[in-house]
Amino acid sequence: MSESSVRFVDRSGAGAPELTRWSPLVIPKEQIEDQVKRLAGAPAPANGRRSALFVHPESKEPGLGLAPGIRVALDVLLPGERTQPIRHNSAQVNFCIQGAGHSVVAGKTIRFTQYDVWIHPSLATYSHFNDTREIQVRLTYSNAPLLEKMMIHYVEDTPPAEEAATEREAEAGSAAASPFPDLIRLDDDGTTLMSYERLINPEAVEQRPLHWPWARVKAELDKLAVLGKGYIGRRLYLLYNPATGRTNGTTNNFFAAITIRPPSINDKPHRHSSAAINYFFGGTGKSIVDGKTYYWKAGDLMLTAPGWAIHNHSSNNEPVYELTIQDQPLNLAMDSLLWQEDLRHPPRLLGSHKGFSTNRRVAAKS
Numbered sequence: 001m002s003e004s005s006v007r008f009v010d011r012s013g014a015g016a017p018e019l020t021r022w023s024p025l026v027i028p029k030e031q032i033e034d035q036v037k038r039l040a041g042a043p044a045p046a047n048g049r050r051s052a053l054f055v056h057p058e059s060k061e062p063g064l065g066l067a068p069g070i071r072v073a074l075d076v077l078l079p080g081e082r083t084q085p086i087r088h089n090s091a092q093v094n095f096c097i098q099g100a101g102h103s104v105v106a107g108k109t110i111r112f113t114q115y116d117v118w119i120h121p122s123l124a125t126y127s128h129f130n131d132t133r134e135i136q137v138r139l140t141y142s143n144a145p146l147l148e149k150m151m152i153h154y155v156e157d158t159p160p161a162e163e164a165a166t167e168r169e170a171e172a173g174s175a176a177a178s179p180f181p182d183l184i185r186l187d188d189d190g191t192t193l194m195s196y197e198r199l200i201n202p203e204a205v206e207q208r209p210l211h212w213p214w215a216r217v218k219a220e221l222d223k224l225a226v227l228g229k230g231y232i233g234r235r236l237y238l239l240y241n242p243a244t245g246r247t248n249g250t251t252n253n254f255f256a257a258i259t260i261r262p263p264s265i266n267d268k269p270h271r272h273s274s275a276a277i278n279y280f281f282g283g284t285g286k287s288i289v290d291g292k293t294y295y296w297k298a299g300d301l302m303l304t305a306p307g308w309a310i311h312n313h314s315s316n317n318e319p320v321y322e323l324t325i326q327d328q329p330l331n332l333a334m335d336s337l338l339w340q341e342d343l344r345h346p347p348r349l350l351g352s353h354k355g356f357s358t359n360r361r362v363a364a365k366s
Helices: 029-041 144-149 167-173 214-226 242-247 328-333
Strands: 025-027 050-054 071-077 092-098 101-105 108-112 117-120 126-129 136-142 183-185 192-194 236-238 255-261 276-282 284-289 292-297 301-305 311-315 320-326 338-340
Touching: 025 292, 029 050, 029 071, 071 126, 092 276, 101 117, 214 236, 214 255, 242 328, 276 284, 276 292, 284 301, 292 301, 301 311
Parallel strands: none
Antiparallel strands: 025 301, 050 071, 071 136, 092 117, 092 136, 101 108, 101 126, 183 192, 236 255, 255 320, 276 301, 276 320, 284 292, 284 311
16 A cells, blocks of 8 residues: 655644735737737638637646636637537536627527627537628636546547437436435434435426527616716626626526626726626726726726735726626525625625615615
């Protein structure tokens, strides 16, 4: 028997380690355009995927990302090109920033144009197609860094065809009732025992590929512009996937929200344990994060809020549109979603504690 190589770290009497976080980061539109040109000018890869990752300078292998648990990729397809099928147990949010085309996800065809958002559920086979005469450019957001850190990111470059359930599986599902109950309640507080049979067959919640066309989202979003400067919330809509339930997600890891910020609006400072990445596709403005000011414009991508950083955003003299990706659903599912909506009051643990309210009903523009 080999000698154990485990390390013991004595923490007796030690206090909590100091909370550290990555620095905010702005990737200018010009740098993104340079990468698009580079990818477009390179020979076509065998799998068709012209792709580059936005990697934060503090990110380390395994699990490179723009935030510790969020990967953002820049994906390019030339006219007439397509990607080979692939699937993996990371889910994706796709956002088209230039051109158009279509994706086939789990057998469903999604035709998209600029600023459309759509999702790829975990282990869904997908391919992208550019059947237009223009270059297609997408931002792809993934929870792959977290899975890579856990060493469980499963990827199939040549996925098999979908198979129907076998007769044996069907028979197992219809077997006679077991003499042992699936759930045994031990007390009135909810302490319970669960059988192995229930453990390996949880309730299945179907995850479907969903698509939010920009034209339809913008029509609803623009109505929020009437909320005046006295409004204390954010003028946004979450692109909600009902399969995520109470975690309010677009996927089980992320929410994608699109915001309109009318001219000369200053959001109030707040913070949350979820990280936030913004892509600005209309207007100009600034963000103040941990007391430092960052300026941005349409076409810039920014890690706007490392987890638990105090921040707020301001628009200049024109409307701002932005896509925000946060790992809020993951934090809510882990019961770790601290949120401080008003810095004068203590944070709350959303999902376990009562949340916040706004003055939306009375904040009509005067």
